[in-house]
Amino acid sequence: MAKKDQMIEKCDCDVIHDDIVEQVKEKMPEEELLYDLAELFKVFGDSTRIKILWALDTAEMCVCDIAYLLNMTQSAISHQLRVLKQAKLVKNRREGKVIFYSLDDEHIKQIFELGLVHISEEE
Amino acid sequence: MAKKDQMIEKCDCDVIHDDIVEQVKEKMPEEELLYDLAELFKVFGDSTRIKILWALDTAEMCVCDIAYLLNMTQSAISHQLRVLKQAKLVKNRREGKVIFYSLDDEHIKQIFELGLVHISEEE
DNA sequence: AATATATATGAACAATTATTCAATTAATCA
DNA sequence: TGATTAATTGAATAATTGTTCATATATATT
Numbered sequence: 692m693a694k695k696d697q698m699i700e701k702c703d704c705d706v707i708h709d710d711i712v713e714q715v716k717e718k719m720p721e722e723e724l725l726y727d728l729a730e731l732f733k734v735f736g737d738s739t740r741i742k743i744l745w746a747l748d749t750a751e752m753c754v755c756d757i758a759y760l761l762n763m764t765q766s767a768i769s770h771q772l773r774v775l776k777q778a779k780l781v782k783n784r785r786e787g788k789v790i791f792y793s794l795d796d797e798h799i800k801q802i803f804e805l806g807l808v809h810i811s812e813e814e
Numbered sequence: 815m816a817k818k819d820q821m822i823e824k825c826d827c828d829v830i831h832d833d834i835v836e837q838v839k840e841k842m843p844e845e846e847l848l849y850d851l852a853e854l855f856k857v858f859g860d861s862t863r864i865k866i867l868w869a870l871d872t873a874e875m876c877v878c879d880i881a882y883l884l885n886m887t888q889s890a891i892s893h894q895l896r897v898l899k900q901a902k903l904v905k906n907r908r909e910g911k912v913i914f915y916s917l918d919d920e921h922i923k924q925i926f927e928l929g930l931v932h933i934s935e936e937e
Numbered sequence: 938a939a940t941a942t943a944t945a946t947g948a949a950c951a952a953t954t955a956t957t958c959a960a961t962t963a964a965t966c967a
Numbered sequence: 968t969g970a971t972t973a974a975t976t977g978a979a980t981a982a983t984t985g986t987t988c989a990t991a992t993a994t995a996t997t
Contacts, residue, residue, distance in 0.1 A: 735851075749841045
């Protein structure tokens with residue numbers, strides 16, 4: 692954090708690298724898009740949220756049931772559900788006093804599965 | 815952090831939810847696996863690392879070129895490359911004074927692409 | 938050997954974040 | 968209306984993390 696706004700000079704380790712840098716620059720998505728992508732993965736980067744998402748992939752659940760399942764306080768779960776909702780990963784509906792949460796994205800499971808492939812490949 | 819080891823009681827919002835909790839429990843991967851998955855996504859959850867990975871998807875690059883490309887200090891890049899290497903996402907080879915980094919995983923791009931799909935779908 | 942360069946590393950600091958605790962809101966039911 | 972319950976919210980705290988700065992290591996060159 693607190694990145695200073697400095698100008699990084701080219702190294703002179705090999706002039707040929709100029710080509711590579713230019714080539715990479717062209718193929719890179721926009722700065723903002725990559726930032727958003729990092730924000731999305733940041734949401735996945737917490738085991739409580741991963742568990743919630745994985746649970747909701749099986750069934751719609753209310754807050755207290757998630758709390759019971761994960762053995763955590765309602766408050767903690769509620770805070771995390773808010774993060775997930777802001778990221779448009781879950782949605783909810785009210786039924787009386789109870790609020791049911793469910794997944795709001797098709798790709799979550801696929802992303803998780805790919806992640807698991809990577810993990811299981813580490814020797 | 816600092817999660818207290820407390821016992822969360824079942825809510826009595828509806829006794830039927832017992833079934834759901836049991837069903838979800840059965841389908842959930844092991845605690846440890848989900849933890850590792852979160853750790854992986856934590857690595858993706860930083861825009862500097864995302865940029866590095868995206869850059870390396872186009873071409874093998876040395877540390878100073880990455881630093882120049884992203885306009886960040888060599889030190890900052892080096893620290894992040896260490897994180898990426900520990901997560902087995904990049905590998906490196908030395909050529910004289912210069913150390914070249916490249917991707918060490920087939921799935922990174924796929925995971926990123928899926929993430930981008932989610933982002934672009936948000937209305 | 939001495940110097941220069943590319944990279945790595947460790948400590949420090951600022952910023953971010955996950956959980957807890959206490960209080961509040963919203964709905965139900967007596 | 969008052970009591971109960973499910974969920975949300977805000978502040979506080981502890982832990983984690985990304986960058987900087989100074990220093991160390993490794994290779995090449997003179």
